[in-house]
Amino acid sequence: MPRHFVDLFGVDPELANRLIDRALELKQRPAGERPLLLQGRCLGLLFEKPSMRTRVSFEAAITRLGGSAIFLRGDDVGLGVRESVVDFARVISQYVDALAVRTYSHKTVEVLAAAASVPVINALSDAAHPCQAMADLMTIRELRGALGGQTLVFVGDGNNVARSLAVGAALFGLKFVLACPEGYAFPGDYRARYAAAFPGSPLTLEHDPATAVRGADVVYTDVWASMGQEHEAESRRNDFTPFQVNETLLGLAAPDALFLHCLPARRGEEVVSKVLDGPQSQVILQAANRLHFQVALLEWLLAGESSAGDRP
Ligand code: CP
Numbered sequence: 006m007p008r009h010f011v012d013l014f015g016v017d018p019e020l021a022n023r024l025i026d027r028a029l030e031l032k033q034r035p036a037g038e039r040p041l042l043l044q045g046r047c048l049g050l051l052f053e054k055p056s057m058r059t060r061v062s063f064e065a066a067i068t069r070l071g072g073s074a075i076f077l078r079g080d081d082v083g084l085g086v087r088e089s090v091v092d093f094a095r096v097i098s099q100y101v102d103a104l105a106v107r108t109y110s111h112k113t114v115e116v117l118a119a120a121a122s123v124p125v126i127n128a129l130s131d132a133a134h135p136c137q138a139m140a141d142l143m144t145i146r147e148l149r150g151a152l153g154g155q156t157l158v159f160v161g162d163g164n165n166v167a168r169s170l171a172v173g174a175a176l177f178g179l180k181f182v183l184a185c186p187e188g189y190a191f192p193g194d195y196r197a198r199y200a201a202a203f204p205g206s207p208l209t210l211e212h213d214p215a216t217a218v219r220g221a222d223v224v225y226t227d228v229w230a231s232m233g234q235e236h237e238a239e240s241r242r243n244d245f246t247p248f249q250v251n252e253t254l255l256g257l258a259a260p261d262a263l264f265l266h267c268l269p270a271r272r273g274e275e276v277v278s279k280v281l282d283g284p285q286s287q288v289i290l291q292a293a294n295r296l297h298f299q300v301a302l303l304e305w306l307l308a309g310e311s312s313a314g315d316r317p
Pocket residue numbers: 055056057058059060129137267268269
């Protein structure tokens with residue numbers, strides 16, 4: 006059975022810690038001292054939605070490890086239209102050593118993982134963005150030296166990014182607060198799964214952004230309308246306007262609070278430029294860490310425990 010990385014539910018906290026440790030360690034290495042553990046290996050990238058960071062950071066990550074990538078556009082593959090998800094999974098497994106997929110339905114990623122004989126990585130689905138959340142937690146670890154005991158307040162939609170962050174926060178002992186308008190909280194099936202996985206780390210939901218952000222160690226936001234929700238953009242803009250992360254709202258957080266955003270950002274909507282470009286913002290480091298986390302992830306998925314032999 007190949008290892009997969011479909012969402013953060015089921016990821017062992019010890020593994021999550023180990024991946025971040027390894028990512029931070031490899032990040033420090035100069036080019037000539039990086040382990041080429043995946044020479045001759047190929048990563049398939051199937052993207053049914055647009056991407057910049059995720060696509061480029063995966064291509065760069067596999068290149069750093071000595072391997073290469075093949076990019077597949079969703080329309081060319083026609084998943085579920087030109088051929089079934091299962092047929093695609095079984096055939097692509099003959100050509101590539103791992104597959105990263107960005108798609109709409111989370112079920113598609115699960116079906117791919119069940120049918121593929123190579124590791125499948127979720128590069129964003131409507132329900133999860135686990136690589137993003139791990140890179141974000143790595144960023145907080147890098148800046149703060151530790152993760153436990155901090156409060157991360159996500160101001161915005163209870164979407165893919167927020168859902169993976171909440172699970173990641175529970176894995177690392179951060180308190181997670183979702184500040185959103187009525188109607189945009191986590192769905193019931195997610196809440197039930199979360200409650201079963203983390204009975205000792207209840208999720209906090211807050212509909213007043215000021216109350217939520219007061220004293221926060223990390224303030225995070227994402228677009229109000231995610232990819233695939235563009236037709237709801239206007240109604241979402243109305244609903245989310247009081248939740249904009251501006252200087253007044255961020256000013257309620259701890260004085261040294263970090264501001265994070267997965268990017269791309271819609272300046273003037275969920276965040277203002279003065280915050281995004283301001284002294285508390287760490288969005289560029291956060292984007293950089295997508296690469297470094299994914300190097301560690303690919304190494305774990307494909308080089309397995311052999312990477313332990315590379316440790317100094
Ligand atoms: N944050 C993120 O996943 O960015 P892209 O959509 O550009 O990949």
